[in-house]
Amino acid sequence: MYNDDFTPMELVVMILIDVFRHNTEKSYQIMMNVHEKGRGIAGGPYSREIAETKSEKCIKIARGLGFPLKAVAEKV
Numbered sequence: 262m263y264n265d266d267f268t269p270m271e272l273v274v275m276i277l278i279d280v281f282r283h284n285t286e287k288s289y290q291i292m293m294n295v296h297e298k299g300r301g302i303a304g305g306p307y308s309r310e311i312a313e314t315k316s317e318k319c320i321k322i323a324r325g326l327g328f329p330l331k332a333v334a335e336k337v
Contacts, residue, residue, distance in 0.1 A: 263300045263331040268323055275335060280318050302337065
């Protein structure tokens with residue numbers, strides 16, 4: 262996930278809970294890491310197909326609400 266100046270922090274936390282099944286505390290920690298560092302890892306090790314599906318779901322949720330959240334499946 263990449264930080265932007267438009268997507269609300271609360272929405273990012275909700276997406277992390279919904280898409281990656283993190284609890285609230287872990288989702289908040291990830292969101293703050295993304296906020297402070299500009300980008301961060303939202304999930305764990307997934308196959309390429311699953312990682313791409315999860316990043317697409319993040320984008321679909323955010324865009325559906327009018328926000329430009331950027332989530333990319335990357336090899337780390």
